[in-house]
Structure formats: structure tokens, C-alpha cells
Amino acid sequence: MYEVAPIVExxxxxxxxxxxxxxADAARDHNPLHLNTPEARAGQFGRPxxxxxxxxxxxxEMMSNTFGLRWAEQGHLKVRWRAPxxxxxxxxxxxxxxxxxxxxxSYEIFCESDGGQKLLTGTxxxxxx
Amino acid sequence: xLEQLSVGDxxxxxxxxxxxxxxxxxxxxxxxxxxxxxxxxxxxxVGARVLSAIIEEFGDLxxxxxxxxxxxxLSKIFHNEKLNVKVEIGHIxxxxxxxxxxxxxxxxxxxxxxxxxxxxxxxxxxxxxxxx
Numbered sequence: 001m002y003e004v005a006p007i008v009e010x011x012x013x014x015x016x017x018x019x020x021x022x023x024a025d026a027a028r029d030h031n032p033l034h035l036n037t038p039e040a041r042a043g044q045f046g047r048p049x050x051x052x053x054x055x056x057x058x059x060x061e062m063m064s065n066t067f068g069l070r071w072a073e074q075g076h077l078k079v080r081w082r083a084p085x086x087x088x089x090x091x092x093x094x095x096x097x098x099x100x101x102x103x104x105x106s107y108e109i110f111c112e113s114d115g116g117q118k119l120l121t122g123t124x125x126x127x128x129x
Numbered sequence: 130x131l132e133q134l135s136v137g138d139x140x141x142x143x144x145x146x147x148x149x150x151x152x153x154x155x156x157x158x159x160x161x162x163x164x165x166x167x168x169x170x171x172x173x174x175v176g177a178r179v180l181s182a183i184i185e186e187f188g189d190l191x192x193x194x195x196x197x198x199x200x201x202x203l204s205k206i207f208h209n210e211k212l213n214v215k216v217e218i219g220h221i222x223x224x225x226x227x228x229x230x231x232x233x234x235x236x237x238x239x240x241x242x243x244x245x246x247x248x249x250x251x252x253x254x255x256x257x258x259x260x261x
Contacts, residue, residue, distance in 0.1 A: 013160050019158060019159075022154075022157060023158040023159065025158070026157070026158040026159075026174075027155070027174075027177035027178065027180070028178065028185075029177070031184060031193070043191070044253070051177075051195075053177045053198070054159060056173065057159040057171075057173050058159075060172060060173040061159065061161045061163070061171075064165065064171065065163065068165060069165055069169065069205050071172070071202065072169060072171075072172045072206070073202065073203065073204055074202065074203070075172065075200070075201075075202040076199075076202070077200045078197075078198075078199040078200075079197065079199075080196060080197040081195065081196055
């Protein structure tokens with residue numbers, strides 16, 4: 001598939017409340033924390049927070065774009081959310097190659113706001129040969 | 130109920146099937162465009178559905194926050210493929226009055242494991258004013 005670990009192209013996407021609402025329906029996750037609800041406004045953050053998995057979806061998308069179905073067959077992800085994501089916001093995902101040994105590539109992955117605030121960090125690993 | 134859970138307890142065991150409409154909804158919501166998913170399910174779409182099922186078990190969602198996630202994707206999954214998901218308590222502890230739980234997840238298609246993972250959540254004690 002590749003002879004050396006490839007560059008993973010980053011993705012940038014607007015995460016607005018409409019997208020969060022659509023994701024709530026698609027994922028069947030209607031936690032009021034994520035929606036424009038009294039609970040979200042009265043909660044810890046005072047406003048709706050995007051689903052963490054919606055942000056993580058950008059990471060899986062960029063890995064699928066690079067590795068195709070192999071990502072679904074052999075991908076490994078480990079992440080922590082570093083800050084809540086308040087819509088509307090443009091989120092940028094990225095991957096930095098950290099290790100390339102015996103055909104297994106390890107990337108440091110992240111999602112950040114367009115202002116540079118880290119929203120999610122972690123690692124992704126895949127056999128690419 | 131949560132405080133009575135112990136490591137190794139089965140938290141839930143359920144089936145998941147994602148059809149082409151489910152996949153389309155997921156792709157529309159996330160904004161992902163990739164022809165791979167005309168026949169196969171994006172791996173994170175399965176993860177999202179599993180997570181929502183776990184969260185649903187809680188009933189009262191106030192104070193619950195998803196803090197970390199690990200996935201091992203082991204096989205491509207076709208539209209309409211029936212998956213069985215087993216969720217165990219991998220870790221449970223208390224910090225101040227907040228509950229920290231790690232769920233260990235295994236996803237099977239018939240007898241084959243097609244994915245696994247760990248979901249970390251924290252459940253804030255919303256009645257404890259020191260959390261504010």
C-alpha cells in the first residue's frame with residue numbers, strides 16, 4: 001500500500017449547532033448537554049458543547065482518507081478530550097508521524113480550534129504495508 | 130445503581146445494526162465524504178452508536194462527560210451487519226464526589242471480534258457545590 005509511512009492530510013470543518021443537532025440524531029445521542037436546551041444553559045459550561053465523538057470523527061475521516069479500508073480493519077486510536085468544543089467553531093484535525101517501524105506507523109493526532117486551542121490529543125497507529 | 134458496580138461487571142450486552150440510512154445520516158452529520166462507505170460502515174459510526182447505548186443506560190445524563198476513548202478496529206463492517214456489543218466495567222473509582230468509570234467494549238460479528246475499545250467517562254456530582 002505504501003513503502004514508507006504516508007503524510008496524513010489534515011481536515012478543517014465548521015462545527016455549528018445544526019451539525020451538532022444532526023449528529024445527535026445520527027448517533028442517537030440526545031444528551032441535553034449538547035443541544036440548545038435549558039439543561040445545557042444551566043449546566044457546567046452555560047451553553048451547548050459539541051459531542052466529543054463528532055470532533056473525533058475528523059480524526060477517523062483523515063485516517064480513512066489516507067489508508068482506506070485498512071483503517072477500518074487495523075486502525076488503533078487512543079485519545080483524550082482536552083477542552084470542550086463550543087459551536088460554532090472551525091475545528092482542524094492533524095496527524096504528526098512519530099514512529100515508523102516494521103511497517104507500523106504511529107501518529108500523534110490532535111484536533112484544535114482555528115485559534116490553536118487543543119480540543120483533543122492522542123495517538124493513532126496502523127500497519128500500512 | 131452506579132456505585133454498586135464493580136470491575137468485571139457486565140454493564141450491558143446489546144445488538145447494533147447500521148443500515149445505509151444510518152450511514153448516510155452519520156456522513157451528513159459529520160460532513161465526511163468517502164465512497165468507501167457506500168458498502169461499509171465508517172468505524173466511528175459504530176463507536177458512536179455503542180457510546181450512545183452506554184449513555185442511554187445511565188438514564189439521567191446530567192453531569193456525565195466523555196473524557197477519553199480508545200478503539201481497535203479489527204474488521205470492515207458491512208451495512209446491515211448484525212453486531213453484538215458487550216460492555217464491562219473496566220475501572221471504577223471516585224475522585225472527590227465524582228465517579229470515574231472506564232467501560233471495556235468488545236464488538237462481535239457472529240463469533241468474530243470486529244472491534245474493541247475503552248470509554249472513559251466522569252460523572253460529576255451535580256449536588257456538590259465544590260465542583261462548580
